[in-house]
Amino acid sequence: MTKYRHRNRTQNRSYDETKSLFSPTGEGGANAETAILVAVGLPDDTHASITRSMAELAELARTAGAEVAGRVVQRRTRIVGSTYIGKGKLEELGETAAELGAKLVIFDNDLSPGQGKNLEKFLRIKVIDRSELILDIFATHARTETAKLQVELAQLEYALPRLTRLWDHLSRLGGGIGTRGPGETQLEVDRRKVRERITRLRKHLARIEKSRAVQRKARRAGVTASLVGYTNAGKSTLLNRLAGSGVYVADELFATLDTTSRVIDLDKDYRFVLSDTVGFIRKLPHGLVESFKATLSEVRESDFLLHVVDASSDDAEQQIETVKGVLGELGVREKPIMLVLNKEDRIDDPLALSELLNRHGPGLAVSARNGAGIDELREAIRREVASRGVVIDLDIPAADSAAVARVHREGEVLEKEFVGDRVLLRARLPLPGAARFRALGFTAPHGDT
Numbered sequence: 001m002t003k004y005r006h007r008n009r010t011q012n013r014s015y016d017e018t019k020s021l022f023s024p025t026g027e028g029g030a031n032a033e034t035a036i037l038v039a040v041g042l043p044d045d046t047h048a049s050i051t052r053s054m055a056e057l058a059e060l061a062r063t064a065g066a067e068v069a070g071r072v073v074q075r076r077t078r079i080v081g082s083t084y085i086g087k088g089k090l091e092e093l094g095e096t097a098a099e100l101g102a103k104l105v106i107f108d109n110d111l112s113p114g115q116g117k118n119l120e121k122f123l124r125i126k127v128i129d130r131s132e133l134i135l136d137i138f139a140t141h142a143r144t145e146t147a148k149l150q151v152e153l154a155q156l157e158y159a160l161p162r163l164t165r166l167w168d169h170l171s172r173l174g175g176g177i178g179t180r181g182p183g184e185t186q187l188e189v190d191r192r193k194v195r196e197r198i199t200r201l202r203k204h205l206a207r208i209e210k211s212r213a214v215q216r217k218a219r220r221a222g223v224t225a226s227l228v229g230y231t232n233a234g235k236s237t238l239l240n241r242l243a244g245s246g247v248y249v250a251d252e253l254f255a256t257l258d259t260t261s262r263v264i265d266l267d268k269d270y271r272f273v274l275s276d277t278v279g280f281i282r283k284l285p286h287g288l289v290e291s292f293k294a295t296l297s298e299v300r301e302s303d304f305l306l307h308v309v310d311a312s313s314d315d316a317e318q319q320i321e322t323v324k325g326v327l328g329e330l331g332v333r334e335k336p337i338m339l340v341l342n343k344e345d346r347i348d349d350p351l352a353l354s355e356l357l358n359r360h361g362p363g364l365a366v367s368a369r370n371g372a373g374i375d376e377l378r379e380a381i382r383r384e385v386a387s388r389g390v391v392i393d394l395d396i397p398a399a400d401s402a403a404v405a406r407v408h409r410e411g412e413v414l415e416k417e418f419v420g421d422r423v424l425l426r427a428r429l430p431l432p433g434a435a436r437f438r439a440l441g442f443t444a445p446h447g448d449t
């Protein structure tokens with residue numbers, strides 16, 4: 001399997017001898033791959049949206065280690081079926097690529113398998129689309145076993161309909177094996193292997209998701225919330241700020257690819273579990289959200305969500321809409337959401353903040369970097385957690401069955417244990433009920449979450 005997997009990775013991400021699409025040194029280093037970005041604007045696309053999307057594509061390319069040498073934008077009333085862009089533009093693109101010595105063309109729009117194949121045939125250099133670029137970044141950023149498996153699944157699903165093109169390349173470079181017959185046979189074998197691997201990965205990931213659900217249940221000693229938001233909004237920085245923990249933070253896209261959870265004490269009664277997770281982006285590769293089910297299950301199980309926004313970005317409005325779209329795909333639009341407008345330290349115009357809050361609130365502005373607004377955020381979270389009840393540990397004489405019954409009636413019993421003539425309970429109760437039990441002297445010291 002390992003042997004096959006390696007080979008498949010090679011097929012999937014590279015058409016020459018190198019294993020990755022991009023040189024490992026990346027970021028404009030001497031070995032960075034020179035790339036040309038291409039976008040097609042259709043009648044529905046505004047000038048601003050194309051510019052923004054292109055800027056983001058450049059940022060993605062930079063994160064992946066490519067050096068952007070040129071940009072080509074074409075306005076069309078509709079795309080050309082076979083090559084996406086028109087013939088004239090294609091010739092111009094070929095000339096520009098040759099002039100700049102570009103090794104790679106990156107389309108902002110998604111290409112069909114056939115379009116990719118035709119474009120490469122004409123241009124004779126690698127052509128990838130935004131989805132493939134994002135998947136490549138995911139592949140290089142995946143650290144945990146779960147993230148790696150999820151990325152592999154998404155990549156194989158992307159590659160499956162494109163194997164003809166990828167196989168074509170390999171056979172030609174591999175020294176002209178390529179007569180038609182053996183080629184097709186090999187292709188069928190490859191297709192079958194990829195399908196089998198996809199099935200195995202899906203099963204394995206379903207098991208991981210299940211075991212995570214079991215772990216979550218075991219630690220369900222409190223309210224849970226998740227940080228969601230556009231990539232690079234500052235989710236991990238905010239988790240660090242709230243929990244004082246060392247979660248990886250970087251000025252790059254998709255720094256975080258798996259879930260990290262921390263228990264946060266708001267005061268002695270209110271503690272909750274906050275999870276940081278993978279960020280979203282516009283035009284996410286099809287099927288990626290589905291592949292990341294195990295990682296995103298935390299979001300689905302949360303009591304409420306903190307939607308972190310980089311409010312200093314010109315693009316904040318669109319990013320909020322994108323995130324809402326992905327939350328819809330995850331089926332969590334109905335959960336309570338608090339808007340956290342981050343990077344307040346970089347904003348001069350307070351009006352921009354209140355406009356975002358008016359349109360997308362309720363919420364508040366903070367700076368995860370310098371701590372501004374964090375006390376207010378903690379207070380808002382405390383209220384949210386309190387409205388869901390407090391988790392308390394109770395120690396009640398077994399003889400007092402009326403009191404035990406009342407706990408069951410008023411709240412949710414999370415754990416129950418008989419020790420001698422006492423009943424030890426961990427329960428989630430509305431605040432007044434919790435206060436009454438405390439007044440009766442039934443509270444036990446807080447257990448570990």
Ligand SMILES: Nc1nc2c(ncn2[C@@H]2O[C@H](COP(=O)(O)OP(=O)(O)OP(=O)(O)O)[C@@H](O)[C@H]2O)c(=O)[nH]1
Pocket residue numbers: 229230231232233234235236237238248249250251252253254255256257278279280342343344345346366367368369370
């Ligand atoms: N000026 C400023 N920068 C911030 C603030 N919060 C985060 N950043 C920076 O924004 C960049 C991204 O921060 P992360 O916390 O990694 O963002 P993220 O949302 O976790 O990003 P991904 O994991 O990539 O989706 C880093 O360079 C942070 O230092 C803030 O309040 N103000």
Ligand SMILES: [Mg+2]
Pocket residue numbers: 235236237248249255256277
């Ligand atoms: Mg992060």
